Amino acid sequence: MSALAHVGGGTPGAPDDGPPQERGGRSWAPYLLLIPGTIWLLVFFVFPLLQLFTVSLQSGFPGFPGYYYRDVNFGNYLDAITEFAPHFGRSLLYAGLATFFAFVLAYPLAYAMAFKAGKWRNVMMICVIAPFFTSFILRTIAWRQILADNGPVAETLKFLHLLPGGRITETWVAVVAGLTYNFLPFMVLPIYASLERADPKVIEAGGDLYANGLTTFRKVTLPMSLPGVIAGTLLTFIPAAGDYVNAELLGSDRSTKMVGNVIESQFFRVLGGFPTAAALSFTLMAIILAMVFVYIRKFGTEELL
Amino acid sequence: MKPLRPPADPVARGLVRAAMSSTRDRSFSRRGLLGASLMGGAAAALSACAPPTPPAAGAVAVQLPTDVSATDKVLKWANWTAYLDYDEDTKKYPTLEAFIKKTGIQVTYSEDVDDNDSYFNKIAPQLRAKQDIDRDIFVFTDWMANRVIRDGLVQPLELIRMPHAANLLDSLKDVSFDPGRQKSLTWQSGFAGIGYDKSKVGRELKSLDDLWQDDLKGKIVVLSEFRDTLGLVMLQQGVDISKGFGKAQFEAAVAEIDKRISDGYIRRVKGNSYLEDLKSGNAIAGIVWSGDLFVLRAETENDNWQFVIPESGGTLWSDNMMIPITSRHRKSAMALMDYYYQPEVAAQVAAYVNYVCPVEGAQAEMEKIDPELAKSPFIFPSESYIKDNNVKGFRALSPQEDADYSSIWAKVVGN
Numbered sequence A: 001m002s003a004l005a006h007v008g009g010g011t012p013g014a015p016d017d018g019p020p021q022e023r024g025g026r027s028w029a030p031y032l033l034l035i036p037g038t039i040w041l042l043v044f045f046v047f048p049l050l051q052l053f054t055v056s057l058q059s060g061f062p063g064f065p066g067y068y069y070r071d072v073n074f075g076n077y078l079d080a081i082t083e084f085a086p087h088f089g090r091s092l093l094y095a096g097l098a099t100f101f102a103f104v105l106a107y108p109l110a111y112a113m114a115f116k117a118g119k120w121r122n123v124m125m126i127c128v129i130a131p132f133f134t135s136f137i138l139r140t141i142a143w144r145q146i147l148a149d150n151g152p153v154a155e156t157l158k159f160l161h162l163l164p165g166g167r168i169t170e171t172w173v174a175v176v177a178g179l180t181y182n183f184l185p186f187m188v189l190p191i192y193a194s195l196e197r198a199d200p201k202v203i204e205a206g207g208d209l210y211a212n213g214l215t216t217f218r219k220v221t222l223p224m225s226l227p228g229v230i231a232g233t234l235l236t237f238i239p240a241a242g243d244y245v246n247a248e249l250l251g252s253d254r255s256t257k258m259v260g261n262v263i264e265s266q267f268f269r270v271l272g273g274f275p276t277a278a279a280l281s282f283t284l285m286a287i288i289l290a291m292v293f294v295y296i297r298k299f300g301t302e303e304l305l
Numbered sequence B: 001m002k003p004l005r006p007p008a009d010p011v012a013r014g015l016v017r018a019a020m021s022s023t024r025d026r027s028f029s030r031r032g033l034l035g036a037s038l039m040g041g042a043a044a045a046l047s048a049c050a051p052p053t054p055p056a057a058g059a060v061a062v063q064l065p066t067d068v069s070a071t072d073k074v075l076k077w078a079n080w081t082a083y084l085d086y087d088e089d090t091k092k093y094p095t096l097e098a099f100i101k102k103t104g105i106q107v108t109y110s111e112d113v114d115d116n117d118s119y120f121n122k123i124a125p126q127l128r129a130k131q132d133i134d135r136d137i138f139v140f141t142d143w144m145a146n147r148v149i150r151d152g153l154v155q156p157l158e159l160i161r162m163p164h165a166a167n168l169l170d171s172l173k174d175v176s177f178d179p180g181r182q183k184s185l186t187w188q189s190g191f192a193g194i195g196y197d198k199s200k201v202g203r204e205l206k207s208l209d210d211l212w213q214d215d216l217k218g219k220i221v222v223l224s225e226f227r228d229t230l231g232l233v234m235l236q237q238g239v240d241i242s243k244g245f246g247k248a249q250f251e252a253a254v255a256e257i258d259k260r261i262s263d264g265y266i267r268r269v270k271g272n273s274y275l276e277d278l279k280s281g282n283a284i285a286g287i288v289w290s291g292d293l294f295v296l297r298a299e300t301e302n303d304n305w306q307f308v309i310p311e312s313g314g315t316l317w318s319d320n321m322m323i324p325i326t327s328r329h330r331k332s333a334m335a336l337m338d339y340y341y342q343p344e345v346a347a348q349v350a351a352y353v354n355y356v357c358p359v360e361g362a363q364a365e366m367e368k369i370d371p372e373l374a375k376s377p378f379i380f381p382s383e384s385y386i387k388d389n390n391v392k393g394f395r396a397l398s399p400q401e402d403a404d405y406s407s408i409w410a411k412v413v414g415n
Helices: A002-016 A024-056 A075-083 A085-116 A120-135 A136-148 A152-159 A172-197 A200-208 A213-242 A245-250 A259-268 A273-299 B010-048 B094-104 B116-126 B142-150 B163-167 B225-235 B246-260 B274-280 B288-302 B328-338 B343-353 B362-369 B384-386 B399-412
Strands: B074-080 B104-114 B139-140 B185-197 B220-223 B266-270 B285-289 B304-310 B314-322
Touching: A024 A273, A024 B010, A075 A085, A075 A273, A085 A120, A085 A172, A085 A213, A085 A259, A085 A273, A085 B288, A120 A152, A120 B288, A120 B314, A136 A172, A136 A245, A136 B274, A172 A213, A172 A245, A200 A213, A213 A259, A213 A273, A245 A259, A245 A273, A259 A273, A259 B116, A259 B288, B094 B328, B104 B116, B104 B139, B116 B139, B116 B142, B116 B246, B139 B328, B142 B274, B142 B314, B142 B399, B163 B328, B185 B225, B185 B288, B185 B343, B220 B225, B220 B343, B225 B285, B246 B266, B246 B399, B274 B285, B274 B288, B285 B288, B343 B362, B343 B384
Parallel strands: B074 B104, B074 B139, B220 B266, B220 B285
Antiparallel strands: B139 B314, B185 B285, B185 B304, B185 B314
16 A cells, blocks of 8 residues: 555655656656556465465475464475366366357357347346346356255256256256356457457348358358457356366265365365465466466467467 | 457558557556556555464463553444344334443444354454454354464453453353363354254154164255264264264264265255255255244244254253454453353343353242243253263364364265
8 A cells, every 4th residue: 555655645745856858757647657556466466376376385384283384395286186186187077168168159149139139239238247246156046946856956857857856956068058058158258358349240241252151150250259269268167177166066076076185175274284285276266267377378369469 | 369350351451450569669668667567566465464373382472452441432243143232113122222331332243153163264364464343342253263273363261350241141151162261152052952843753852873764865964063063963873972982983074964965865964054945945954053943933823843853862062252362342242241251141142142151140030031932941951951862072183183084074965
């Protein structure tokens, strides 16, 4: 707070300090404008990250579980990764599935909103955004009720003999469905934004040049919406991979737990689990970062870099 | 990061190149300086956040914070949900209002504690570093009280200032984690046992073996509080959970629950949210807490909900009020604890929360409020009731056991 106040107070006075500089003052402006953002990032991103990193290397105080001392214990990483490898696998798998399903659902929806909705466009937009007015946790709890054994969905599926296990909640299907549902708007909005910006005349031109509908879509529409698709998949995959609410509320005890659940449990429930939780967080971050990097390198457009 | 690709247009390319080289060269050292000073600050801040050191071994005189109760008449109390009598109409806590009126101490009551582990881990780093957590009373279950007291994170009580504290039931006076109740005072107690919907199960459940039957497969929830779930299993396996068992007995109980999860009998291991599963029909039986089932009965207006203590025995736990080591309102906090140990006040609370009342004489006061409740063994269990039903408290664990067991249990539930 005091740092910000200092910057705020310093700026107007700057031109009066010392003799006027020739042309040099101009180059200060962008950096002065960067200061609030930089401070924000340092205080709320870099500092916690460093703190988390030091925690991930701490060792337990012998004889005093729950207390730690400064250390450079990379063994924490090795233990965390070997012990919880299945959870990492599940996180990436479920997040990948959720991203895929969200894309399949979102693209036609965004396309319809951008080109076909007409006067219904705003209504559709509100329908996509409206769920945000309720807390994400409450909505997930609501899904528990909707998918409950005696609820309408499970009863219908049972009637149609489509539910061999007799239940939907406490299965991986429910977890992936929950992730898909919760992150769908993050997929719809960027795709819609990039499609909406596209010039319909360009698509028309595809037809004029004797391309059929599919070819026009493949060669014209899809490439134009690619930045939106990339942004949407990232906005869905990254939070989904770190999510633990869906697995906690809709999943079961062993077969569907994700990395986020382990981090929560190591941090809050296991006495002496702080370094493991921090190491897991860092590993997850590194894995996602590496995957995103490869993904953008392969498919990314210049607009993203 | 990939550098920007220069534009194809030669004029634009020239402009971009010029702009980039000028800004880069001229400002490099300034930015470096700014960065270095900020990083230096961050490093200093980091070193200030060194992990707290464990308490010194043996009895060391603890420096208590200066008490300002006399001048600063406020008190902040962190408790569990639905754990104090509440008046829907006035949106106030009647017994607490009476205390405020009587003493002039402005009490802020907050339902902060939703789970022992998560609340403790939230405040623990601050408490251990002796930084004020802005609470003057918190309430933890026995085993967590054990940990908090062991780590020296609470202040001693001055029982001489608390005449009514003598009303504490004899059975609760000498607990293993706080002999003589020097640092904690019971708020409420409760049982863990079997809860089920009689009409849906269609038979009586008397023991844990009655639970593990094929007609209940996938319809059972058990508590994530391992001292209750494993406690019941250990009792069934003939272990006295109140003293002297070791890791072998603990692991035998773990194996049992592990098997029941693998075989699909247990649907979920859950915290207090198991009530939702009972309401929605996802589960119709399970290992539950006594008070909850009475709340469920009232809420769903369904008297088929039964709570039974298994034939092999049940667990009895207590939640304890304590004063965090950082509180500066120790005397006000003790006045409040003392107030709730007056039988007539305790009876009012018990009539609302339906948990076991720890105050001697409250039963007689309850006669005046609701004679029916005064007879309930789940609020006023007699000594013979406890003994006949083999109700035990889970023994205090050593720090190492605490860490080992919590990590074993985390594996059972899949994380």
